[in-house]
Amino acid sequence: MLELEDIQAGVVRPRPTPYAASYILLRVDERAAGREALGRLSEVVASAANPDRLAGRAWVSVALTYWGLQSLGLPPESLRSFSWEFQQGMSARASALGDTGESSPEHWEHPLGTSDVHIIVVALGPNRQMLDGELTRARKAFETLPGVTPIWRQDCHALPTETEPFGFRDGINHPAIEGSGIPGTNPHEPPLKPGEFVLGYPDEMGGISPVPQPEVLGRNGTYAVFRKLHQRVAAFRRYLRENAESSAEEEWLAAKLMGRWRSGAPLALCPAADDAALGADRDRNNAFQYADDPTGYKTPAGCHIRRMNPRDTPVAGVVRLHRMIRRGTAYGPVLPEGVLEDDGVDRGLMFAFIGAHLGRQFEFVQSEWVNAGTSLGLGDTKDPVTGPNAGTGSFSIPRRHIPKRLRGLSQFVVTRGGEYCFMPGLRALRWLAELES
Ligand code: HEM
Structure with missing residues (x-):
């Protein structure tokens, strides 16, 4: 005990x-x-x-x-x-x-x-x-x-x-x-x-x-x-705008990059459209695995949450050795909705990890799953939301006929200490x- x-x-x-x-x-x-x-x-x-x-x-x-x-x-x-x-x-x-x-x-x-x-x-x-x-x-x-x-x-x-x-x-x-x-x-x-x-x-x-x-x-x-972690919110929004043809497509792209709709509803449970009630429901919004989606048609293997916790994705190895207690708390004001230019104000997350193994938990996840993709079978890619993409980052969204490939991802998160x-x-x-x- x-x-x-x-x-x-x-x-x-x-x-x-x-x-x-x-x-x-x-x-x-x-x-x-x-x-x-x-x-x-x-x-x-x-x-x-x-x-x-x-x-x-x-x-x-x-x-x-x-x-x-x-x-x-x-x-x-x-x-x-x-x-x-x-x-x-x-x-x-x-x-x-x-x-x-x-x-x-x-x-x-x-x-x-x-x-x-x-x-x-x-x-x-x-x-x-x-x-x-x-x-x-x-x-x-x-x-x-x-x-x-x-x-x-x-x-x-x-x-x-x-x-x-x-x-x-x-x-x-x-x-x-x-x-x-x-x-x-x-x-x-x-x-x-x-x-x-x-x-x-x-x-x-x-x-x-x-x-x-x-x-x-x-x-x-x-x-x-x-x-x-300082977040470049305007740059993230601009990236979505420049790579989508409608605001609905922007939301779809955002969900594919994160693995969840902004409401919190996971793509794994509602891949076609957001379900705000599911997103807010603590009993249901995290009740899923990825075994029924090996190709990532619903949740792309390279999105933030699937990289950070591949759950039962076989290629990821023993995922249970790399779990963490994680607590994010936001600092700074909201960037008003619709603003696409940086207002120069510092905003982001104080990210907190808790775990008994700095090496195989935090450092492994940061170096092997955020900053690299090889061990997840994702080649030379980085986390599309939090990784140090330097304007040349790419991200693949599997689809039945032709996968959609995003390019030109930049760095949306900068470490301030x-x-x-x-x-x-x-x-x-x-x-x-x-x-x-
Ligand atoms: C500013 C940077 C970051 C943002 C905006 C961000 C955002 C998010 C969001 C929205 C979720 C989904 C909601 C949840 O499960 O709580 C999430 C999940 C997660 N994030 Fe991040 N995150 C950031 C940085 C990081 C970093 C640096 C790590 C680890 C090194 C990390 C590890 C995780 C993990 C383990 C999960 C849970 C995934 C799952 O079990 O499905 N995040 N993050």
Whole structure:
């Protein structure tokens, strides 16, 4: 059984809809103050036990970077027991992640990707009022400590359209995790072993992966990835306009690129026309597989959601080894409907990944399925929505007689920065607060 009372609620709890969220980054200049802040934050962080308790409420999560653990004085042998990707940090992994050109760390928003980022406090809730209540409690934990400085903040909010900035319903898929008490969204996907998402438990490889040491620190923790992803909404809309002959065809193209209509209705269940009621129905909008559609007549194999989770597509290998808990929260204002020119305003997603295996989950998906297509039998193609297509990207829409081939895809998503983090269990947060050295 998962020790839910020791696991942060933010690990397993799906994002509410609507929502508000805030990300606050802290730098620790004095070890004692950093430890004190963590001790105080451990009083505010919600646990994953009794999930109903948090219904309609906001909750706070805390994560640390490698530099953060170092700033607290964690001994070198303990630091070395973390996954090597985490030890390197996201900016050092830029070329593996495709964060090159405009997305490269030299263009990131300061201080993202630097050794100044130590502690990350995330608050998520159903509205700003609830969120501010929890955030005020969390801020008391560090605001009065001279050796701990807030250095960056990003507020996020559900758009009035209840979609992500490109206009698609988001926050649909959530995997079922054995023992979490929270149901998954796809009844055809058996629950995943808890060790896929929490350290210290059996995983889909049949064993228990190494846990950061000492055990009290690693057990019930997990890894998290935060990425600020700027979205070029006007460019995405223009691409649809230039490649369609009617607004109905624009919607069809958008659905083919994503694998879902903007309403959230999956092509797998309604390939010919949108079904808004299905899109909004949480019991039905993720209840599908791809076995009846090997060629991709309904859902193209190269679209965003089929690449990110090929479900039962045989060519994809053991998909269960590459699943993730994913939480996107939007930042910036909506680009008004019909606007096709960029207004220069920053908008996009704070993308969050949670999983126990940075390498075979997040990094694999980003490098092999977003930035490349060979391992999915898709040749030299990238994700048409989120991939680093440089004006020469292509995308194939299988059709009975002649497939439709889109060309000239450009880069619609640019990385503005991010961090690899460790989200300790609650006991571990207190243990870190009491470290002596
Ligand atoms: C700005 C960038 C992105 C946008 C606009 C975006 C948008 C979406 C949307 C609209 C969905 C369908 C709704 C849902 O299942 O929640 C989705 C699903 C998903 N996305 Fe993204 N996404 C982005 C980046 C990423 C990245 C970087 C990854 C992973 C590295 C990713 C992984 C996934 C996964 C795993 C799913 C669930 C697929 C499924 O199970 O059917 N996304 N995304």
